[in-house]
Amino acid sequence: GENVEQHPSTLSVQEGDSAVIKCTYSDSASNYFPWYKQELGKRPQLIIDIRSNVGEKKDQRIAVTLNKTAKHFSLHITETQPEDSAVYFCAASKGDSWGKLQFGAGTQVVVTP
C-alpha cells in the first residue's frame, strides 16, 4: 500500500523567514496530495491541496509543489508568522481508493518572534 514519509519532524524558524516541509510517497498511482494544519487540541484543517495534473499551486503565503517523477511534494510557507506554529501533515490518495488518505507523521513548526 501507499507509504508517505515526511521531513523534518520538527522545524524552528524565525518570524518572517520561510519554512519548507517535504514529503515522499511510494505509490505512483497516487494523484491527490492535501496538506493539513493541526493546532494543539484542534481538528486538522485543510490548508492547500494539489492534484497530479498540476505542478505547483499557491494561496497567499502558502505554496505546494509536486514532482511526480521523483514522487515527492513540498509545502512552502513564506513570511512566517507566530500563528503559523502548528503541526503540519501531508497526505496522499489515489483515485481508486475512494478518498482514503495516507498521512505522513507530521512536522511540528515553531515560529519564534
Added chain:
Amino acid sequence: DAGVTQSPTHLIKTRGQQVTLRCSPKSGHDTVSWYQQALGQGPQFIFQYYEEEERQRGNFPDRFSGHQFPNYSSELNVNALLLGDSALYLCASSLVGGLQETQYFGPGTRLLVL
C-alpha cells in the same frame, strides 16, 4: 453552514468495554471517513462509509465497526477495548464526485482506555 461535528468530545472507558462515537458530516456531504490519531502521529484510516455501506477499510481489526444512517451521519463502534485504542478519533466528510474527494475533519473524540 455547519461543519463536521462529533460527539462526545471526551470519553473514558476501561479495558473490555465497548464504545460508540458519533459524527455528523458537513452540510451537503454524503461520505464519512473515520481515522484514528495516536498521540504524536498522523491520522490512520479506519474505514469509509457511503450510501450506508462500508466501501473502503484500513488495517484495523473487526473490533472496529461502523454504520451510516440515511441522513449521512455515522457511528464508529469499538468492542473489547484495549489500552492501545486510546487515541483521538476523527471523522472526515466529503462529497462523492469529481476527480477526488476533499475531506474536512471534525474536532474529534478523545478516547482514553484505562
